[in-house]
Amino acid sequence: MSEFDDATALTAHSDGTYSATLSDDWSIGDAVNGGLLMSLAAKAVSDAAADHHPHPLTFSAVFLSPGAPGAATVAPTVLRTGRSMSTAEVVVSQDGTERLRALVTMGDVSAQAEPIRKQTPMPVFAPIEECIAADNAPPSLAQAGLLKRFDLLMDPETVGWAMGQPSGDGEMRAWIRFADGHEADPVALLTFLDALPPVAFDLGAQGWVPTIEFTGYVRAVPAPGPLAVRLRTSTVTGNLLEEDAEIWDSTGRLVAQSRQLASARFPA
């Protein structure tokens, strides 16, 4: 069983809720990674929704409190079942405290993946063999189990921030895959959309960059192989920025996109 399958394992109950276990293996700092929580939630919705709507086409989440290692409850509610899509809500909680609440559109991604009439072209990424492994956590981070779950290979042009020289452009590019070789599926793409360091670091921010709201769209089933992720931010006001993520698969196909509003601590 892959690490991701293990981390997103669910036990169904007769009342429609599911039990899961969150682990430090997917934490960074004090919190279990939000992307992992989203994939866990989407997997429960997939189980609860109609069989012909297995994929999260859209996933919109708010994060109410950080996930901690330990037991969790995932409660999906299907609001509407249509012909090509179903709509659902899902809550992830621990000890009665909400961690995540999301609105989800389920469907069959492959039914809407062709033809490609227009597509955000994949930008130039440094070849994977020239990229820099991001598995060494800064000493300030006590917990960084998350970094061991991926091969995260940063484009050398976008790692200046890790050496104290943020470019100020607000862009990051990296190749990513699960460290144990597990291939990404549409549910896992939600984790990959939130797996890179915050793009705010490229603008000089430091410390925790909590996500206020996250909305991701899965646009295609990814081909096997590493995924190319680009993060960009365009508008930064006060302590708030939007972070746009795009993922291309090994064929150069755009497979997922997202935007999150995040809060960062910028230098004066």
Add this chain to the structure above:
Amino acid sequence: MSEFDDATALTAHSDGTYSATLSDDWSIGDAVNGGLLMSLAAKAVSDAAADHHPHPLTFSAVFLSPGAPGAATVAPTVLRTGRSMSTAEVVVSQDGTERLRALVTMGDVSAQAEPIRKQTPMPVFAPIEECIAADNAPPSLAQAGLLKRFDLLMDPETVGWAMGQPSGDGEMRAWIRFADGHEADPVALLTFLDALPPVAFDLGAQGWVPTIEFTGYVRAVPAPGPLAVRLRTSTVTGNLLEEDAEIWDSTGRLVAQSRQLASARFPA
């Protein structure tokens, strides 16, 4: 009272729900405009949430069935009240049938609007006096009350689609303001983010373009005057496209942004 205030008037009840009335005046085709429903919902959340969190910083909605003229119930639930933000959920329904469900982050937009560290620059728009009024509905549309609520002035470079010559670029630019002179506030920006014709028309799509999911962020309180709206789409697969909207105020400040996943009928 402005038309917008009239359309978003709410009566509070002791059980925490609100009554409202949806009108044909804000319909296009058979449905009351989704943006108007979102503003209505945000207004109820604003009333229910803490006084110092009056604005929708983020608004993420799914649309379950089209709004129709007549009575509506708006039911907000505050999930969490923090120091700088509150999180809420809100449902708009008619006769027990859900029209819209949304997750909302409330805060004080003006508290996070300075400094502007980075900002999507306003692109070149044709001067408002050279733009083309879009208040004439195509004859095929029986209902188009919505078009009378705005002065919607389309940039001549992005109206080819209305004359049967879509550019294929997937971009629209227009100036917009309420027809009765009412100035936009943060809640009204949600309506303006969804008030233009669908950008899919610029790719040759025709007919109804339903919104599957919409997430908007309000980034600043708009200055008085007309607003400049740009719509763009980048990835169109099968019948699905994302539509990105950006709104700049009369000072050139980016005041709102959104992305929606929509379904369109494209020519073969």
